[in-house]
Amino acid sequence: MPVVLVKIVNGLSEMPLPSIIQKEELNNLQEGVDYTNKYFQGVVVLSYPLMKLEDGTKFFKVVLQDMSNLSSPINSINVLIYGKMAEDCSRTLHHGDTFVVAGFKLAKSPTLTESGRHPCHLEVSEDAGSAVYVRGTFSRICSMILPGTESVAPKYAYTSLNQLKDGTIVNLYGVVKFFKPPYVSKGTDYCSVVTLVDPSNAKLTCTLFSGNVHSLPKIYKVGDIVRFHRIKIREYNGQMQGITSGGFASLTFDGTVGSPIIPRTSSKVYTFMEEELKTIKELRAWAASNLSISGPPAKLSDVQPMLFFDLTCQLVGKARVDGSSFLLKVWDGTKCPYPTWKVPVEERDLEGEKILLHQLRNLTADILVYDNHMQLAKSLKIGSFLRIYSIHAKQGSADNEDGSHIEFHLHGGTCYGRGIGILPENNPEVVELKGFLDSVDLGGSLDMESMSSLEAEGTFNNVTDIESHLQRCQQLPVTVLTDHQDLKNTDLKTILNSPAPQQYRIRAKLRTYKPQKLYQSVKLHCSKCNSLQEVPIGNDLGLQDSAVTALNTVFHNTSWYDSVMWTSEDQKERKIVIHFVRHNELLQHPKDTLIMIEGGTLKEMWKLAKRFKCVIPVRSVEDGLQLLDLSAPFLLQGNVKYYGCKQCSTPKPIKSLISLAAEQRPSWEPSEIAQVLGIEPLQYVFVMRFTLVDGTGPLNVYLFDYEKFFQIPASEILASNYLQQKMQMTMNTLCPPGRKLDDLPWLECFIKSYNIKDETKHQVYYQIFDTTVAEDVV
């Protein structure tokens, strides 16, 4: 039997044991029996320090309690572990863990054992062919934080949301469908309104009050899961309503499938047992298919005018504005693609690190908060991490001088959950944001926008400085060579009159280009057969095939993935199956997890792709899973749909992915996935025709670019308005609309000529190589 040391914390509810081995009860253990194919399972109630025996062998001893036989006079046993396994176990095992020992030897204990303990002990080692499995319990984690709380857990009953009755006080679980972060009420308390749903399809809106903001649920986003204890149910306007009663307590959990189950609470004592772990997992799985939970919150770079959005950010400055509004200056490391409004405030009223405020001046957003939000805003600490809910990105008024700017308002009131939440430093999204903020280069290049703000701040002394800088910019070529700097320029006429193939350096102007609608320039290219094809558009075309047609869909819980099936609520009662690929028997963090989906719509797949590392649309066939027809993407990752070449691919069964899943740290690279699945991946590419002029003659050259020329990956542009705008701006710089030929900027390019011959004709084509848009243009 292989040696396996598996640590499962908050993972699977069942041990991933080989089916050949069978469970043995404590009271059946007898000397002289062969336990090679048996296992014993118990909870670690005692462990001793790791020791070395006289011959140097490592030795570790634990006491396991048989939880299924607690009433028996003998309910625990010593386990002696030898060698490397002793070392591994001493590091891995903790009090309260469930420990499975397979393939052990049973021997009589040489000394008198304590009362209640079995007279024999288990001997475990790699040499004896033993295998051990460890499952950390949640109560262990709680007990580490709060020693002694796990053994006295009262048993709670939970009421489902469709069973609530007027005038009762109940315990319940729910998935957050809507919430208002705690705000100062007009009375004496903080208030938070939370709407919950659960698999009974009932809905409950709870109005929670507390003088202490920390005793209200710490909900950060829709989809979080809460457990409420002692909430009072009342009828209000013909509907059930929850309201805080004496002794109200709550736990809040991240609702993401596979993420660590760590309760957020201010309670000093709470219980959390295995059963409840199961409830959270069930609710997560239910919510994943039944609730529309938006993807990651917007960044400043995604902001669209006229919309409301939630922003996760860091506070860098704050200032009093007037009696009804207050200014928060925040950043998230990205830049809003539109000019943003700067709220004028008195220098002396602005709180925050002056140098940092200056450094971040082009990255901060001014958010004006009104009325009831002012009190909380004033109390915020500079440097803290916030999530501001339902910020209004308002188009600046047109009569204003710079009419196109965006203003950020947090209006008064709490409609739509409008408010400010303070995120703790250990919140995973804050940890991620901090990492990102640290990586932001504050040096930055001197772009036009930062120039004008510098001017406003007096760094540029007068208008002439700016004009001369502008002129200098215009003289520099807008594209540059990445190689071949030593070549001399050739004029276009000479190129046209020369035989192909050859390579040239040219200096020319871009008179026109095709396609004018830039999104039409994105194609899919097969590097094997050299074919080009259009990118399939939008809708579910090609994914119809993934419908789960048969009720007896192979519902495999195999060794390498876990499967969950849902039925959609609509009349079609569509079946959706998601298969979560495990790694070393464990479910990983969603961001590291590959999932496979049957019966999902493209929209659902996009949503899942935002949460999980990869999504592969599949269908079930008799002997397992297989890819859909290659009209559908074979993989969705991030914002990108990956397609395979129908002509050059030989799809293999999905189980070919096992080899990748078994890697130490599966990277789930699209290229690797394609390779093991027998797919020849198509690459996204920009294909454009530039008409260049230099006074000697026009020349049509083709641009065939994956990402080098525009410094924008062709694969990502279709999913990003921001990148499309950026590309449009670049093209406007290369070929400014409405400009006379004389006023067009120069491009420096490296081009190759080549021959295309067929039976009837012979033509010379030209293609741009080793050229990129200049740094100050991007």
Add this chain to the structure above:
DNA sequence: TTAGGGTTTG
């Protein structure tokens, strides 16, 4: 007591 979900109009 407060608020009782469904965007300000600065």
